[in-house]
Amino acid sequence: xxxxxxxxxxxxxxxxxxxxxxxxxxxxxxxxxxxxxxxxxxxxxxxxxxxxxxxxxxxxxxxxxxxxxxxxxxxxxxxxxxxxxxxxxxxxxxxxxxxxxxxxxxxxxxxxxxxxxxxxxxxxxxxxxxxxxxxxxxxxxxxxxxxxxxxxxxxxxxxxxxxxxxxxxxxxxxxxxxxxxxxxxxxxxxxxxxxxxxxxxxxxxxxxxxxxxxxxxxxxxxxxxxxxxxxxxxxxxxxxxxxxxxxxxxxxxxxxxxxxxxxxxxxxxxxxxxxxxxxxxxxxxxxxxxx
Ligand code: SAM
Numbered sequence: 001x002x003x004x005x006x007x008x009x010x011x012x013x014x015x016x017x018x019x020x021x022x023x024x025x026x027x028x029x030x031x032x033x034x035x036x037x038x039x040x041x042x043x044x045x046x047x048x049x050x051x052x053x054x055x056x057x058x059x060x061x062x063x064x065x066x067x068x069x070x071x072x073x074x075x076x077x078x079x080x081x082x083x084x085x086x087x088x089x090x091x092x093x094x095x096x097x098x099x100x101x102x103x104x105x106x107x108x109x110x111x112x113x114x115x116x117x118x119x120x121x122x123x124x125x126x127x128x129x130x131x132x133x134x135x136x137x138x139x140x141x142x143x144x145x146x147x148x149x150x151x152x153x154x155x156x157x158x159x160x161x162x163x164x165x166x167x168x169x170x171x172x173x174x175x176x177x178x179x180x181x182x183x184x185x186x187x188x189x190x191x192x193x194x195x196x197x198x199x200x201x202x203x204x205x206x207x208x209x210x211x212x213x214x215x216x217x218x219x220x221x222x223x224x225x226x227x228x229x230x231x232x233x234x235x236x237x238x239x240x241x242x243x244x245x246x247x248x249x250x251x252x253x254x255x256x257x258x259x260x261x262x263x264x265x266x267x268x269x270x271x272x273x274x275x276x277x278x279x280x281x282x283x284x285x286x287x288x289x290x291x
Pocket of ligand 1: 021027028029030031063064065066067089090091092111112113151153185186187188193
């Protein structure tokens, strides 16, 4: 079991498989990758995932860039070692064609980024076409990639007035076989994003006052509120969030990154066996809370 110097157990791996993307989101943090080298091959991804599994990682999330741009994305998923859960986070633009194949490859569940249902707002934020994403989400529901989580990054004067309409949309996705969850994400408080920054605590308080039940998740101590048939989860980076962070990252070019917000990383490219295990342990040792 991996445990860092702050007593935090590491159970989740977030692995970027490409930095290429077909959208241009105005707020994108690129999973903390500033400059990326050549992206890992399928074998390299599987090798590193296996080393993490041996060290007690239970859940893996595949990210990017846009992970569905990788032609071998289904092979990556089907070649993954046995994890308790394999999920992916996607912008959903290519999902309508791929959802069934992803499920068949062994994907358990999915997160889809959707910041607004209004086509003009969505286009302003991402440069893309909201209808494609909605089609992708419906395909994910049909493929039973459950729970389907809708990631909404809240931004001032862009979509901070649209949480209730997003809840209605999420409610419409729920069925006996598929659970849909709205994930309300606070935009990172970076200098470059200051004009979009909103503290989501106010929204959380409002949803909390309407909630019939609350669940506290192990991951980041995130709260999930149930309002009618909709579950709304809040993602707000803060001290509590860091103290309950059980995640470690791998960049698309094979570096182990202890924290999204920090520059440090350990280059694990080309390492195998014992050396790879040692590199992972070294990365865990330098892991420090950001907030
Ligand atoms: N393209 C994929 C997607 O859209 O899910 C994977 C990469 S994207 C960087 C992963 C997640 O990070 C998305 O849900 C996105 O909304 C979130 N994200 C990106 N930049 C962010 C920021 N500045 N603050 C908060 N969340 C952010």
